[in-house]
Amino acid sequence: MGFIDWTKVPVIHLGPGVRIRTPHGERVMISLVEIDAGAVVAPHRHPHEQAGMVLEGRMELVISGESRILKKGEAYIIPGGTEHSARAVGGPCRTLDIFSPIREDYARGMNDYVGPT
16 A cells, blocks of 8 residues: 555544544554544444554543543554443544454445444
8 A cells, every 4th residue: 555645545434423544454454533522432342453542632442341531642452352432532533543454344445343323
């Protein structure tokens, strides 16, 4: 894939107020996640490992029932198969997630794991 122009990466809507863009290679995927103020990523789980970092704003992240408010620069790692959810706190937020292996559903422009919010 080489260099990434985020404006040319198709948007996938995970639910009201939650958008992602997910460029990927053969074995790794990155995802720019935008969560509007008050929007929620519903509890879900998937077999892929997920790591990420907050780029802007604040986000409440719940991993296996443990909740933390993360701010710009703070990071996380979620083991595969672990339930997690997220919501913007005090305004919109943006995060960068990394998945390994790539999420086949996102590569197809779909979402097979996050249910309606």
